[in-house]
Amino acid sequence: MNPEVALPILIPLFSGALSLLFWRLRSMQRLVAVAGTAALLITSLWLLASVSRDGIQVMHMGNWPAPFGISLVADLLGAIMVVLTGIIGFAVALFSLATVGRGHEAFGYFPLMHLLLAGVAGAFLTGDIFNLYVWFEVMLVASFALLILGSEKAQMEGAIKYVALNLLSSVIFLSAVGLLYGLVGTLNMADIAQRLGQLEEGGLVDVLAMMFMVAFGIKAAAFPLFFWLPASYHTPPVAVSALFAGLLTKVGVYALYRVFTLIFNQSPDYTHEILLWGAGLTMLTGVLGAAAQFEFRRILSFHIVSQIGYMILGLALFTPLALVGGVFYIMHHIIVKTNLFLVSGFVHRLKGSYQLKKLGGLYKSHPWLAVLFLIPAFSLAGLPPLSGFFAKFVVIRAGLEAEAYGVTFVALLVGLLTLYSMVKIWAEAFWKAAPEDAEPAPEAPSQREQWLLYLPIVGLALCTLAIGLYGAPIYALAEASAAQLMDPGRYIEAVLGTEVTP
Amino acid sequence: MILPWIPLLALLGVVVPLLTRQRGRRFCSLATAAPAILALLLVFSQVPALLAGDLPRFQLAWVPQLGLDLAFRLDGLSLLFVSLILGIGLLILLYAHYYLEAHEPFARFYSFLMLFMLSMVGIVMADNLLLLWLFWELTSLSSFLLIGFWSHWTDARKGARMALTVTGAGGLALLAGLLLLGDMAGSFDLGVVLESREAILADPRYPLMLVLVLLGAFTKSAQFPFHFWLPHAMAAPTPVSAYLHSATMVKAGIFLMARLHPAIAGSEAWELIVTLTGMATLLYGAWFALLKTDLKAILAFSTVSHLGLITVLLGIGSPLAILAALFHILNHATFKAALFMSAGIIDHETGTRELGRLGGLRRAMPVTALLTSLTAAAMAGVPLFNGFLSKEMFFAEAAASPLLGGLSWLLPVLATLGGILSVAYSLRLVHAVFFKPARKAPPKSPHEPPRLMRAPVELLAALCVLVGLLPVIAEVPLGLAVEAVLLTPLEFHLAIWHGLNLPLLMSVIALIAGVLLYALHAHLRQFGRQFSPMDARLIFEGAVQRLMTWSERLTVRLENGSLQRYMSWLLGAALLLGAIGLLQLPSLAGARPTQEADGILLLGAALMIFGALGTVATHRYRLISLLMLSVVGLVVSLTFARFSAPDLALTQLSVEVVTMILLMLALFFLPQKTPRESSAGRNIRDLGLAASLGMVVASLNYAVLTRDNHGISDFFIANSVPGGGGHNVVNVILVDFRGFDTLGEITVLALAGLAIFKLLNRLRLFMPHSDGEGRVWSPDRYPLILTSVSQALLPLALLVSAFIFLRGHNLPGGGFIAGLITAVALILVYMARGVEWTQQRLDFQYQPVAIAGVAIATLTGLGSWLFGRPFLTSAFGHFHIPAIGDIELATAMLFDLGVYLAVVGATLMILANLGKLTTPHRPSKEEKH
DSSP: OOGGGTHHHHHHHHHHHHHHHTTTOHHHHHHHHHHHHHHHHHHHHHHHHHHHHHOOEEEEGGGOOTTTSOEEEEOHHHHHHHHHHHHHHHHHHHHHHHHSOHHHHHTTHHHHHHHHHHHHHHHHHBOBHHHHHHHHHHHHHHHHHHHTTTOOHHHHHHHHHHHHHHHHHHHHHHHHHHHHHHHHSOOBHHHHHHHHHHOOOHHHHHHHHHHHHHHHHHHHTOTTSOTHHHHHTTSSOHHHHHHHHHHHHHHHHHHHHHIIIIISOSOHHHHHHHHHHHHHHHHHHHHHHHHTOOBHHHHHHHHHHHHHHHHHHHHHHOSHHHHHHHHHHHHHHHHHHHHHHHHHHHHHHHHSOOBGGGOOOHHHHOHHHHHHHHHHHHHHHTOTTSHHHHHHHHHHHHHHHTTOHHHHHHHHHHHHHHHHHHHHHIIIIIISOOOTTOOOOTTOOOHHHHHHHHHHHHHHHHHHHHHHHTHHHHHHHHHHHHHHHHOHHHHHIIIIISOOOO | OOTTHHHHHHHHHHHHHHHHGGGOHHHHHHHHHHHHHHHHHHHHHTHHHHHTTOOOEEEEEEEGGGTEEEEEEOOHHHHHHHHHHHHHHHHHHHHHHHHSOTTSOHHHHHHHHHHHHHHHHHHHHBSBHHHHHHHHHHHHHHHHHHHTTSTTSHHHHHHHHHHHHHHHHHHHHHHHHHHHHHHHHTOOBHHHHHTOHHHHHHSTTHHHHHHHHHHHHHHHTTOTTSTTHHHHGGGSOHHHHHIIIIISHHHHHHHHHHHTHHHHTTSHHHHHHHHHHHHHHHHHHHHHHHHOOBHHHHHHHHHHHHHHHHHHHHHHOOHHHHHHHHHHHHHHHHHHHHHHHHHHHHHHHHSOOBGGGOOOTTTTOHHHHHHHHHHHHHHHTOTTSHHHHHHHHHHHHHHHOOTTGGGTTHHHHHHHHHHHHHHHHHHHHHIIIIISOOSSOOSSOOOOOOHHHHHHHHHHHHHHHHHHHOGGGGHHHHHHHHHHHHSSOOOOOOOSOOOSOHHHHHHHHHHHHHHHHHHTHHHHHHHHHTSOOOOHHHHHHHHHHHHHHHHHHHHHHHOOSOHHHHHHHHHHHHHHHHHHHHHTOSOSOOSSOOOOOOHHHHHHHHHHHHHHHHHHHTTTBHHHHHHHHHHHHHHHHHHHHHTTOHHHHHHHHHHHHHHHHHHHHHHTTSOSBOOOOSOHHHHHHHHHHHHHHHHHHHHHHHHHHTSOOOOSHHHHHHHHHHHHSOSOHHHHIIIIITHHHHHHHHHHHHHHHHHHHHHHHTOOOOOOSBOTTSOBOOSOOSOHHHHHHHHHHHHHHHHHHHHHHHHTTTSSOOHHHHHHHHHHHHHHHHHHHHHHHHHHHSOSOHHHHHHHHHHHHHHHHHHHHHTTOOTTOOOEEEEEETTTEEEEEEHHHHHHHHHHHHHHHHHHHHHHHHHHTTSTTSOOHHHHO
């Protein structure tokens, strides 16, 4: 018995149901939000500990042996992703206590947050391709409901684009799963990988790989499939933006990593070459999009896109070092990007706006907030000794070693433009004096709320610093996880070969 | 180990001012200086070891997998630089203590200054290429904060951004270069790299690496054409300019070239690029130093020029050239820092830095005048000052260099030209500020600064003279530094007099011509004015602006807000990638033979095609379109039945009914006809896209279906009864084999219900009273027949759904279908009687029903943990119940109950909320007014 494999899914599911039952009890909902996400974080660490100690953990749902039932599989990448889900969930839950107003809470913010986390954790842990689809749907519906929280016009417009484009992704994904099932007659990913290895239908498999690439590429917001993201991420309450920014696209990236290391690894010259182009264009279009923006959250949203490019680059180069870089990048990015959104939310509470034009003077009035912005911002731009430095560094080194000079140049250039973008925010919101005609924020946070706002921001900033300063163990973790990805045999053996738990 | 303490003390210096801020500026300044003084003493304590030929090193693994170690060394080169950094840093601190205004956040300033000191110390002491780069970036960052210290001032913000962007770009190039370098040498350890010269020079990637590394060095050291950020960085407070932009940071690039000299220098490419860049910088900087009128701008351009001079020497690369380069680094740091501080004093005491408003200050500030004259003389290279010595060595090396072959005479000529300009601008600086009468009075009436504010300048000026008179004292540190660069000791002797030779002649020419040039410089400025003034910042910002506009245009093109556009991008990508793949298939059809198509199949296919086309064709008439769509759904359901999947057929049928009803409810609020929105061209585009995508998917389907697979389905059929306790394989799959999927799906359903509840909750809709043609809706809202039929049907339908539910495990049916049937029955009642009537009688919330469903399913799964089994393990058994008889009960049925409840709850939640929109229960539009 290894309940820690299923608990990261079941705890948020249960917390979600619980807070739905206490629909009217605000205090109870808030309590469940903190306790539930804390429990998620703890079990996820438990899971990571057992995966790093005992290797890949598998749980066969319903005690049906693989490939007949659904298996939950936690390899290092999955476990790492779940830990990140826990961290972000907990941080955002804390932040929500002070930012999500009574009105939004009444419309089920907290239960939706839990269910979203359940979907995310499910996607990271499942070893079954159709089950992955199911968790994608849970995520999609939950995130849609979160997006329309408040039902403002801008939100509706963003949410409709969000849901329409993501449903398209679901359709493509589902068709691809169906076709794949038609080809190999199984849904368990380890089994698919094994059977595809024996199949002599390379060309057909490549076409299916492309369908998965498009479906997951939409989820991951890669070029030219990212449009839903900048259309919607800046519209909902900031805690929701932060949650999305940290986790949602990364599920798509995770799925790409899973599928293109485990299943579609037969013709990397073809599939991964396309990924490489996608990575380069994603980095570039994202960062150029950000350069044209003057709204705090829109800038950050476009940077998500460009950073996704780096992660895909790690996968596309498909060398051990590149995968280390990719995994490292994902870890770093989730923490940093969520934190930046949280900071933007804090700024919004203080100044009542996300428009850079209307901001200013925070360097003087809130120097610590300024420092707390600089840490994730410079980390995002890849400055040492913060987490982003190592992430970017490894990816670039992998690019140079693979002699992919073109895309490495793009990666470096995008790093520079990212820096420029962050400096733009810094100069406008922090350095510049507040504009004369600035209106006071409608609801400046109370002292107690400030603490609640600072707490997650400080926590995540410390994570960023720790990943940078205490890099060796994190790197070792990423390295071990990349080694597992490069050797899908271990995954297949763990799922299909081991004895079914009695 | 002493070495790590040097950077650690500097790090301490970053924190100390923030902690001691409360105790007053004097205490804070002293407390900040203490760690730096200690660090300097520690550095000096290592000198005996160095003289004995040791190389103090320290190493601590950081991220060993990447080759990144916390490794420090203190060789001669490091010693020279680290003493410079700490020593001048301390002087700057003293100076800043007086320079900053009372209200300014001095602690923050000190902290940034110390952060910068830390990063510089790190650069020059790093024994690992990656560590070096790390500190390199830290200098960019700390200088960014320092330049922008007066952040309320636009120039400061812009200057800071520009400096960061340019040095940041160089930093990234350098990173790539160092990565390549480390790869060539096989290690990032400096010791290894410095000894791998052959391997590096022979590597085919050498030119690329060289260019990248030099890009880093040139941007940092403000070499032409990357020099433009430096004059604008002068928006910083003067202590910063004196420290960063004359003595230390801009020397980092020079340091890097010296540091890597043993490993990468000596190739023809190096000599050409470095020497020529240096020469261009030397002349360009000197020329503009002569034209500028802002005191700090003059000094900035002269710094650019001197950096060029050092670069030329490093490019020439002979042992004596290296010596001259290092010597000039030392000399330049002393006289230029002093000059900057003098400029700061003048600015501080007079309130202006414009030459036009200064003049005749020798009366008000005699000591400052003297100090400035001395240091300016050193800058000009006047004999008996330190600058003279290194400049003469420069002339000698320029004359001796064989570079450029037959044109090698060009080098000494250009060097002399640089010397002439340098004399001229130095002279101008002193003359215009102190001697020439002022044209306009300065804003403040000038007087001497506080005694201690001048002290650093006095000390540096004394050093200039001392070294100029007694060059011997510089021999020891220079000897150590040269040895570190050349890797072998060099015999040399510094002397003032070398006899009558070519360099001396060049010096003399420079001095005389320089004075003449200054005398003529009014004409020169006239000449200079003919060129339109080139403000680097405007150009830079213009470039940035262009990039912005360009990216904005691109973004608007890509992301124009149109969902149709996004959809077509997505579908286009899918089409392209799919089609490319299909093109490469050798043949579409697989080995499995196709079934004979009979009439019924063909009819079904034709119906489906008709339905699909009809949906599209009638899309402007929503109701008809919807009916067409339902044709497709029904034929799908028939297809399932035809291929022996009664469960699926039943499910599809009920789903079809429920969705149709819900859609119709939604359609009620929409106009019945939509206007024609798309142009013909767009229609054709969309048609093409849809058709080709359909063809790709159909081809894929065909390809897959004509291939055999040996799937896992046999297992399900074999294990359904013995393992799952049910004869209906589909249901056993749903609730047992793949129950986890079902759990997820009912969660989705419950979520969808919630989402719609939220979506509709605040919606205020216009309620139409008539249909599209203007016919009023029938006043008979609840027709009698429907009412009575539905009422009679309800118990029957509930009975049927109970039956379907119970038999589900063995025969077609199950919780999902049963739930849908119940929902349909209730929907009928709603429609027949209206929301109000029904809700009075069915007085409960649907939301808890749906949640209870999900909770029951989850808890059923968790139950198996109590027995030590994995989640969702089912159990079943046969029980004998009196009066009913033998009955089989399975935990899967409990799970199925959860499914049933979730389906009923979610469906009715959606319906009730849609229905509620039509009732006066909700505050409607009219009521609000």
